[in-house]
Amino acid sequence: MKFALVTGGSRGIGKAVCIRLASMGYHVLINYRSNEAEALQTLALVKEKGVEGEIIRFDVADKEQIIATLGGWMEANPDKTIEVLVNNAGIRDDGLMMWMKDEQWNRVIDTSLGGFFYVTRLVVNSMLMKKKGRIINIVSLSGLKGMAGQTNYSAAKAGVIGATKALAQEIARKGITVNAVAPGFIKTDMTSDLNENELKAMIPVKRFGTPEEVASTVGFLASEGASYITGEVISVNGGLYS
Numbered sequence: 001m002k003f004a005l006v007t008g009g010s011r012g013i014g015k016a017v018c019i020r021l022a023s024m025g026y027h028v029l030i031n032y033r034s035n036e037a038e039a040l041q042t043l044a045l046v047k048e049k050g051v052e053g054e055i056i057r058f059d060v061a062d063k064e065q066i067i068a069t070l071g072g073w074m075e076a077n078p079d080k081t082i083e084v085l086v087n088n089a090g091i092r093d094d095g096l097m098m099w100m101k102d103e104q105w106n107r108v109i110d111t112s113l114g115g116f117f118y119v120t121r122l123v124v125n126s127m128l129m130k131k132k133g134r135i136i137n138i139v140s141l142s143g144l145k146g147m148a149g150q151t152n153y154s155a156a157k158a159g160v161i162g163a164t165k166a167l168a169q170e171i172a173r174k175g176i177t178v179n180a181v182a183p184g185f186i187k188t189d190m191t192s193d194l195n196e197n198e199l200k201a202m203i204p205v206k207r208f209g210t211p212e213e214v215a216s217t218v219g220f221l222a223s224e225g226a227s228y229i230t231g232e233v234i235s236v237n238g239g240l241y242s
C-alpha cells in the first residue's frame, strides 16, 4: 500500500488533493483541526475511489500535537511509509500591518511555516530511509508577489517557498523531490468573503480557479512523470502573475 498525508485535507484544496491522490491509488491520511464532519465526508469520497483512508486529527500549529499524533501513528505503523506529503493546511487573518496584533501574526506564521517545519521534519526521516518521497507545499501568489493587508500570510508563504528550495537541495540525491504549488484565487471557504465578480476582471482567465485544478498539479508532482522536478514553484493562478 502507498501512503499519502494531506494536512488540512478536510475542506477546499486539501479535500480535492485527497480525492486526487486516492484516484492514484494512495491510502490517504486526512488531517484536519476542527471540522470533523467535513473530514468524514472527505474520507467517504476517498473510499469511493476504491482505496482506504483514515482521519488523523492534529493542529499543524502545535508541535506537541504533531509529535504525539503523527509521531504516534508512525511509531504504531513502522511498516508503513508516507511516500507523499502535502503540506496544505493554512489560514489567513488579514489586516494592515500597522494594526496587526501579535496573535494575528503568530497564528498565520505558526500554521503555514511552523506546520511545514514540524510535520515535514517528522515525515522526511522515514522517506530518507526508504530513499523515496514527494513533498508538495501549497503556498500562494501572496508569497511570490506580496499582497497588501497580508504581511503575515505573505511572509509565511514566502518562508515556505524558501524552505522548499533549500530542502529540495538537501535531499535531492536521496530520491525525494520537494516542490511548491502557488494558487491564485481559488473557490473555497477561504475566499468565500471575496467578490469574484469584481476580482475576476484582473484575472486573465476571467474566473476563480477550482480546488480540482490545484489538485491536478499536485497529482502531477506526486506522479512518476515529475521525478526530475525539484525545488520548483508552480503557479496555478489563471495567468494572474508568474
Ligand code: NAP
Binding pocket: 007, 008, 009, 010, 011, 012, 013, 014, 031, 032, 033, 034, 035, 036, 038, 058, 059, 060, 061, 088, 089, 090, 091, 111, 138, 139, 140, 141, 182, 183, 184, 185, 186, 187, 188, 189, 190, 191
Ligand atoms: P480552506 O477551505 O479554509 O480549508 C483549510 C483547511 O486547512 C481545512 O481542512 C482546515 O481544517 C485545515 N486547517 C486549517 N488550520 C489548520 C491547522 N492549524 N491544523 C490542521 N488543519 C488546519 O482553505 P483552502 O482555500 O482550501 O486553502 C488550502 C491551502 O491553500 C492553504 O494553505 C491556503 O493558504 C492555500 N491557498 C489558498 C488559496 C485560495 O484562493 N483558496 C490561494 C492560495 C493559497 P478544518 O476543517 O478542521 O478547519
